[in-house]
Amino acid sequence: MKPERYDVVIVGTGVAGLYAGLCLPENLRVLMITKDEVENSDSYLAQGGISTLKAPDDFDDYFEDTMRAGHYENNTDSVRIMIESSRQIINELIQFGVEFDKEEDGTLAYTREAAHSTFRILHHDDLTGKEIMIKLIENVKKRQNIEVRKFTTMMDLLEKENVCYGIVARDPEGKIYSVHAQSVILATGGIGGLFQNSTNFRHISGDSFGIALSHGIEMENLNYIQIHPTTLYSKQEGRKFLISESVRGEGAVLLNEDHRRFVNELLPRDTVTNEIKLEMERQGTDHVYLTMPHMTREQVEKRFPNIFKRCLEEGYDLSKDYVPVTPAQHYIMGGIKTTVNGETSMKNLYAVGETACNGVHGANRLASNSLLESLVFAKRAAHVIKETFGQITEIQAEADLSQYEDYNKWKQNNRQLVMDEIKRRDEKFYAKWCNNEVKCR
Numbered sequence: 288m289k290p291e292r293y294d295v296v297i298v299g300t301g302v303a304g305l306y307a308g309l310c311l312p313e314n315l316r317v318l319m320i321t322k323d324e325v326e327n328s329d330s331y332l333a334q335g336g337i338s339t340l341k342a343p344d345d346f347d348d349y350f351e352d353t354m355r356a357g358h359y360e361n362n363t364d365s366v367r368i369m370i371e372s373s374r375q376i377i378n379e380l381i382q383f384g385v386e387f388d389k390e391e392d393g394t395l396a397y398t399r400e401a402a403h404s405t406f407r408i409l410h411h412d413d414l415t416g417k418e419i420m421i422k423l424i425e426n427v428k429k430r431q432n433i434e435v436r437k438f439t440t441m442m443d444l445l446e447k448e449n450v451c452y453g454i455v456a457r458d459p460e461g462k463i464y465s466v467h468a469q470s471v472i473l474a475t476g477g478i479g480g481l482f483q484n485s486t487n488f489r490h491i492s493g494d495s496f497g498i499a500l501s502h503g504i505e506m507e508n509l510n511y512i513q514i515h516p517t518t519l520y521s522k523q524e525g526r527k528f529l530i531s532e533s534v535r536g537e538g539a540v541l542l543n544e545d546h547r548r549f550v551n552e553l554l555p556r557d558t559v560t561n562e563i564k565l566e567m568e569r570q571g572t573d574h575v576y577l578t579m580p581h582m583t584r585e586q587v588e589k590r591f592p593n594i595f596k597r598c599l600e601e602g603y604d605l606s607k608d609y610v611p612v613t614p615a616q617h618y619i620m621g622g623i624k625t626t627v628n629g630e631t632s633m634k635n636l637y638a639v640g641e642t643a644c645n646g647v648h649g650a651n652r653l654a655s656n657s658l659l660e661s662l663v664f665a666k667r668a669a670h671v672i673k674e675t676f677g678q679i680t681e682i683q684a685e686a687d688l689s690q691y692e693d694y695n696k697w698k699q700n701n702r703q704l705v706m707d708e709i710k711r712r713d714e715k716f717y718a719k720w721c722n723n724e725v726k727c728r
């Protein structure tokens with residue numbers, strides 16, 4: 288079968304992939320693929336909000352909060368670029384139709400989350416990711432130059448001598464085909480699907496990382512993985528429901544089995560996670576409790592409608608009950624090493640969003656920085672592609688497609704590659720959080 292040909296292939300339809308597509312010029316033919324429904328991305332699940340530079344005089348504090356949360360291992364250029372670009376990105380989102388919550392006087396309403404020294408997070412109820420995704424998807428659908436294919440999985444890159452010429456894809460019926468492109472953008476999100484307990488969609492399983500490792504593409508900090516302190520405790524299989532940091536930002540407290548407080552809830556999330564893990568070990572339990580007695584039912588329901596509803600479905604009234612919570616894998620700070628323009632170590636290959644590691648988060652992500660980061664650097668990658676487009680004339684790589692027929696074997700191989708790499712970089716982390724057999728989707 289003859290390979291298909293596009294100017295740009297974007298793998299993933301979370302905020303990073305969609306925004307990259309919208310920032311590319313309309314004269315380029317773009318193919319966007321996603322492994323599942325277009326909406327089914329971690330971006331859609333984002334509850335807390337999106338950080339932004341509230342006023343120019345907040346720059347130093349925002350910079351410091353991001354660096355402190357990242358244990359000062361952040362790339363300072365990336366942090367500066369993210370903060371400087373934030374206002375522009377918010378304005379663009381509003382132009383795309385995104386609505387953020389407002390104060391009674393019509394100005395934007397800001398909230399606060401753990402480790403932010405001030406209120407600088409914009410939100411749409413507690414469904415910020417959904418609001419942004421719906422509006423970006425609507426805009427992508429209007430673009431004549433973008434074709435979106437769902438239930439289509441990237442299985443490999445077409446590569447020769449460290450130049451990327453496209454991808455190998457698998458359609459919903461299991462047919463394997465290759466797609467040639469001048470540029471490929473990886474926007475496949477994180478690795479939650481590889482963990483037994485994760486807040487991520489199960490199909491978001493680090494595919495780009497396994498593929499990158501097998502091609503010798505440079506990776507960075509693959510062991511920098513965030514475990515979220517508070518997911519709703521449940522014995523059921525599948526994605527764990529996250530109880531956003533902003534709940535603690537608005538005063539919820541953590542209690543142990545004896546209903547005693549044991550941690551300052553506003554410390555950075557890695558510190559809170561470790562304290563919860565220690566407390567659970569000390570008390571021999573697999574959860575602690577979250578409660579917010581200072582807010583009325585009406586206030587909780589108004590501020591956190593989605594979280595309130597979900598807890599209620601599980602039998603807990605967040606405004607008065609002790610809600611059992613437990614840590615779960617949530618986010619990866621490391622990933623495919625990129626420049627501040629999303630360029631990877633392979634020519635014509637870009638990585639953006641959670642898949643990429645441009646160092647902006649350092650060793651630990653500050654809450655609500657990832658939607659922003661995904662948008663800022665996706666736009667920059669699109670800009671570079673626009674500026675350099677047309678430099679490749681001949682596609683020079685092809686693959687033997689029969690090697691991809693065994694999908695389960697491919698998934699297991701990928702998982703093994705990624706987990707081995709995490710273990711190689713940090714045996715202690717691996718032993719504590721990764722050493723569970725899971726089925727990948």
Ligand SMILES: Cc1cc2nc3c(=O)[nH]c(=O)nc-3n(C[C@H](O)[C@H](O)[C@H](O)COP(=O)(O)OP(=O)(O)OC[C@H]3O[C@@H](n4cnc5c(N)ncnc54)[C@H](O)[C@@H]3O)c2cc1C
Binds near residue numbers: 298320321329334487
């Ligand atoms: C529950 C939850 C709450 C969060 N809350 C916030 C928040 O309040 N604020 C904030 O800033 N961040 C938050 N985050 C983090 C943030 O949502 C993500 O880091 C960010 O949205 C990642 O966007 P992305 O576009 O890189 O990836 P994603 O949105 O994860 O999208 C990945 C895409 O890649 C596709 N894909 C994966 N593998 C393949 C493959 N092999 N072939 C084809 N397609 C593939 C998927 O189908 C999907 O479309 C939250 C995350 C979770 C899970």
